[in-house]
């Protein structure tokens with residue numbers, strides 16, 4: 021016993037408990053049945069139901085005194101034959117659907133015991149329908165029919181039960197309450213062994229079901245509006261409405277309630293109704309009808325009218341009509357309490373209303389919809405597809421029936437391809453959990469087995485990269501009428517611009533835009549765009565370091581797409597493929613971007629990134645999109661021969677950091693690995709030489725290539741936490757980017773090689789591999805070591821040795837930054853580093869506390885000590 025048995029005797033409780041116990045046992049046994057078993061049983065039940073369709077219809081009429089025998093028979097046939105037609109090939113056991121392309125499998129799990137309420141209006145058909153659904157889904161059902169439909173329901177359950185058990189269903193799979201009270205229902209609705217309440221019935225029953233705290237399928241009341249639009253086939257429309265509204269004397273809650281008719285066809289429609297056997301009431305008759313069949317206190321229909329014939333209702337009300345009258349038609353002037361007949365009427369009384377425009381017609385239909393029919397059914401007759409769609413948009417109904425009868429149309433499978441049902445979900449508007457035609461899938465817990473999928477990766481780079489000494493000559497191959505060379509003051513002064521100019525085709529008009537050699541600001545970019553517009557440029561040559569090339573990328577973006585909003589395009593994102601903002605594809609102008617790098621570090625000549633410095637806001641906006649990548653990259657070492665030693669060291673370590681971070685990134689792939697590894701090898705071999713012997717052409721060339729190759733890797737695999745730390749630290753203390761990276765690098769390698777406190781979700785990488793990747797680097801560099809741990813340690817040692825060779829300070833303290841000053845900056849540093857998107861592709865997720873620890877390690881310069889501690893938590 022799960023609830024206090026209010027108002028129930030001990031005997032009654034024992035009876036109800038026995039019903040539940042049998043159903044629970046049956047449901048447990050039923051789980052062993054296979055698809056073939058349930059399909060065989062269902063087929064036998066359907067045939068038995070059809071065999072007894074007339075018998076059950078007769079019983080229903082005799083007992084309920086509602087509806088029409090012939091129509092009850094049709095309903096029983098639809099509930100068996102049409103429902104079978106829908107369910108027969110559906111899989112409802114084990115794997116029911118597979119989606120190989122997405123790695124998803126849906127598996128069916130029965131609910132167990134369902135408690136089902138059956139209405140008086142469609143008693144036997146609803147029982148047949150629910151029995152078939154239950155067996156198809158391996159559930160047991162306890163039925164609670166309306167008290168005035170108990171005998172016919174009991175008989176329908178008996179027929180279904182005996183047939184099911186005879187063909188292999190477990191005993192106890194169906195039960196029907198012998199008689200019931202609201203207390204019985206309340207007790208069962210709250211019973212712990214009832215898995216689902218399926219309440220087809222009046223608003224009280226549905227509300228009780230939803231209030232029970234159990235999962236429930238409830239269906240709401242209807243008040244079906246019909247829009248009879250002037251383009252409709254009037255003959256078809258009027259006949260369909262009569263068929264539908266008189267079907268089983270209007271007991272189906274989807275049947276038409278108020279027909280809104282366009283003014284132009286109103287009189288013709290009324291005449292047609294009259295010609296085909298409807299009695300059209302005059303004003304007095306309408307008033308009388310409204311007073312008699314609608315309860316003036318509640319505003320709801322009088323129960324004694326439900327399911328009665330039109331002539332019987334007329335006689336009861338005192339209207340004089342022909343004996344052949346099928347339908348009573350009541351013209352009304354509006355909707356709401358002042359117009360009693362505008363509500364649901366489950367009998368053959370139909371309201372009609374004149375509309376002088378489409379808008380007015382839609383408004384009246386919406387009003388009817390809101391007057392007790394939200395989420396249920398609506399009907400439109402029209403040949404105008406635009407109006408049909410508009411009707412569908414503005415009416416809140418689970419079923420919008422077009423050019424067909426509402427009641428039989430809503431049942432599904434007869435006039436349309438909707439799912440056959442005897443239970444109409446009305447969505448939240450009707451206080452229900454679904455808008456569907458309730459079907460077998462509502463009787464199942466559908467489990468989803470989702471296989472791991474491998475996201476599609478990519479490898480994108482500019483389609484033309486020219487490298488080696490004098491590669492700049494290739495600018496000759498790109499015809500241009502008007503070219504702007506974007507560069508910085510020192511490069512113009514030392515003659516680099518002249519070298520480029522020399523190789524441009526002679527007919528090219530060339531202009532030079534000299535911009536500050538600092539991180540680009542919006543003002544700089546906009547001035548550049550102004551120049552591009554003025555000269556109607558069709559080619560931009562960016563000659564410089566990362567800042568100059570970044571500025572040129574943004575100039576091109578804004579020149580080609582003036583509406584581009586840097587602020588919006590710089591919005592943060594987690595996955596490039598799924599981010600919200602889209603870069604513009606519409607181009608007002610077109611210009612080729614040729615990037616010639618004059619430093620060997622950022623690799624901006626091939627990356628899809630550009631950083632805008634917002635001086636006023638004191639922050640950076642990072643733009644990232646492959647449309648920013650230069651069209652042509654030129655990696656010509658002649659432009660880096662004069663780099664000072666410090667710049668050579670800093671940019672070289674930036675390049676190494678790019679390659680190491682791309683190598684262990686959660687977006688790393690064999691494509692990026694090949695570039696990252698090669699770049700690392702080149703840096704270790706050539707950076708010391710380029711640093712010690714600046715005029716060594718081979719070393720300069722190889723370092724220039726290394727920077728570009730590392731950039732190709734991180735353009736596709738991104739960077740990591742090292743860059744997040746370096747960005748925050750470098751900005752705060754005015755330390756060059758490469759140097760800031762260098763101060764963090766040994767600590768970050770040790771950090772990433774240890775067991776993460778928090779793993780980063782990473783569909784691209786199976787398991788945690790960062791330490792193995794570092795070991796691979798150590799092997800590539802021939803650093804020795806027998807274990808992964810030793811190899812990582814050797815790599816950190818090699819990095820530290822390289823930093824020493826390059827004269828790079830080994831701690832932040834060594835830069836002269838006091839401990840106090842650093843401590844004061846720490847909260848900001850941590851916050852800014854955490855806000856930096858660079859770490860999103862780091863192999864381990866940095867905790868805020870770990871960012872602080874990394875900063876502190878970098879302050880003190882404790883790289884090797886950290887590796888030793890990491891080794892204590894070795895992972896394999």
Ligand SMILES: [Fe+2]
Nearest residue numbers: 622674678757
């Ligand atoms: Fe960098």
